Every structure is written in structure tokens, then in C-alpha cells.
Amino acid sequence: MKLQLALDTCNTEEALQIVREVESFIDIVEIGTPMIMHYGMEPVQKVSEQYPDMRIIADLKIMDAGEFEADIAFNAGASIVSVMGITHNETIRGAVKSARKANGKVLADMMCVVNLEERAKELVELGVDYICVHTAHDVQGTQSPFASLAKVQDSVGSERCAIAGGLNKESVHRVLEYSPEIIIVGNGITGQENKSQAAKQIKDLLQG
Numbered sequence: 745m746k747l748q749l750a751l752d753t754c755n756t757e758e759a760l761q762i763v764r765e766v767e768s769f770i771d772i773v774e775i776g777t778p779m780i781m782h783y784g785m786e787p788v789q790k791v792s793e794q795y796p797d798m799r800i801i802a803d804l805k806i807m808d809a810g811e812f813e814a815d816i817a818f819n820a821g822a823s824i825v826s827v828m829g830i831t832h833n834e835t836i837r838g839a840v841k842s843a844r845k846a847n848g849k850v851l852a853d854m855m856c857v858v859n860l861e862e863r864a865k866e867l868v869e870l871g872v873d874y875i876c877v878h879t880a881h882d883v884q885g886t887q888s889p890f891a892s893l894a895k896v897q898d899s900v901g902s903e904r905c906a907i908a909g910g911l912n913k914e915s916v917h918r919v920l921e922y923s924p925e926i927i928i929v930g931n932g933i934t935g936q937e938n939k940s941q942a943a944k945q946i947k948d949l950l951q952g
């Protein structure tokens with residue numbers, strides 16, 4: 745299981761500092777959607793330049809213009825780009841085409857998808873590499889991603905699965921009954937005073 749650090753609310757300098765603090769405990773750095781809205785591709789570029797061996801996901805949550813938008817992130821140094829699983833198949837195909845040109849990967853965010861099992865299968869057939877069950881920031885008070893993970897894992901297999909949405913060192917043990925390929929943690933690390941300790945605790949839990 746890989747630990748993905750989600751950076752959503754910091755600036756580029758802060759992002760580089762956080763990655764420095766936690767790099768030995770994480771496998772993937774996510775430049776989150778709010779950061780991209782604020783700073784464009786600068787953080788993708790800078791983190792990928794300074795950490796050439798780290799996988800970087802640009803969480804673009806692409807909804808349209810799949811190939812064009814994914815190209816922007818891959819050209820900036822991303823190794824994975826996210827698309828919305830609910831969008832048109834044409835958009836998904838475009839993002840997958842872009843990823844293949846760049847030797848990168850595509851993660852589909854399943855927020856708002858109702859028919860999870862069926863859509864996850866279709867997305868994999870369209871060439872998507874990872875299916876991410878995700879409890880949106882705005883509904884984390886009332887929802888959790890675990891039931892969705894069970895469904896998607898049954899449908900496409902654990903090696904394709906990612907999970908996100910409010911995970912932290914208290915809740916991450918619930919992931920252990922499944923074995924998704926990628927566990928995404930944002931505030932559960934970045935919101936902690938000792939980020940390195942939080943990342944280590946989560947990584948240790950995941951490694952058993």
C-alpha cells in the first residue's frame with residue numbers, strides 16, 4: 745500500500761518544506777486541486793524538479809478537454825493526473841491518451857458516481873489506472889469512503905484502488921481490512937504540528 749500526501753492549502757515553498765519533512769514516509773505527492781487553482785503548475789514543476797524520483801499527481805479533477813488538460817500537467821512533470829470518473833468517456837479517453845504519450849497514469853476520482861462497481865469496470869476498460877473512492881471535503885462530517893472501497897475493490901481488484909477523504913492516524917486502520925494500492929492523506933498529515941511523526945505513524949500502520 746502506497747501513502748500519498750495531499751497538499752491542498754499551502755503555497756509552493758511550504759509544499760517543498762513539507763515534502764522535505766515527510767519524504768521518507770510517503771510514496772506519492774499530490775498537488776491538490778486548490779493549490780493548482782491558486783498557483784497553477786508551479787508547484788508540480790518545482791516539486792518534480794527537486795524530487796525527481798518521487799511520483800507526483802496533479803489533482804486536476806478533469807471534467808472536460810481530457811487530453812488538452814492532462815497534457816498541461818504531464819508537461820509540467822506530473823506522473824499521474826486525476827479525472828472525474830463521472831465525466832464523458834470521450835474525456836476519459838483523452839486523458840488516457842495524454843498519459844500514454846507521457847508514460848504517465850490516470851486516476852479516476854469517483855465522487856458523485858452512483859453505480860460504483862459498474863463505472864469502475866468501464867473506467868478500467870477505458871484505460872484508467874487507478875479508481876479512487878473519495879469522500880468530498882464538504883461531506884466528510886456525515887460520510888466516509890470505506891463502504892465504497894469495498895464495492896470498488898470487489899469490482900476491479902485492490903491493485904487499482906485508491907482511497908481519500910478525511911483519513912488520519914485514527915481512521916487509517918480501517919483501510920487495513922482492504923488493501924488498496926494508494927491511501928491518500930491530506931490534513932491528517934499537513935494539519936498536524938509534527939508532520940513527520942504523523943506521516944511515520946500512518947506509514948507504520950499501513951506496513952503492519
Ligand SMILES: O=C(CO)[C@H](O)[C@H](O)COP(=O)(O)O
Pocket residue numbers: 750751752774776777803879880881908909910911928929930931932
Ligand atoms: O482531493 C481532495 C479534496 O477534494 C483532498 O486532497 C483529499 O480529500 C485528501 O485530503 P484530506 O485527507 O484532507 O481529506
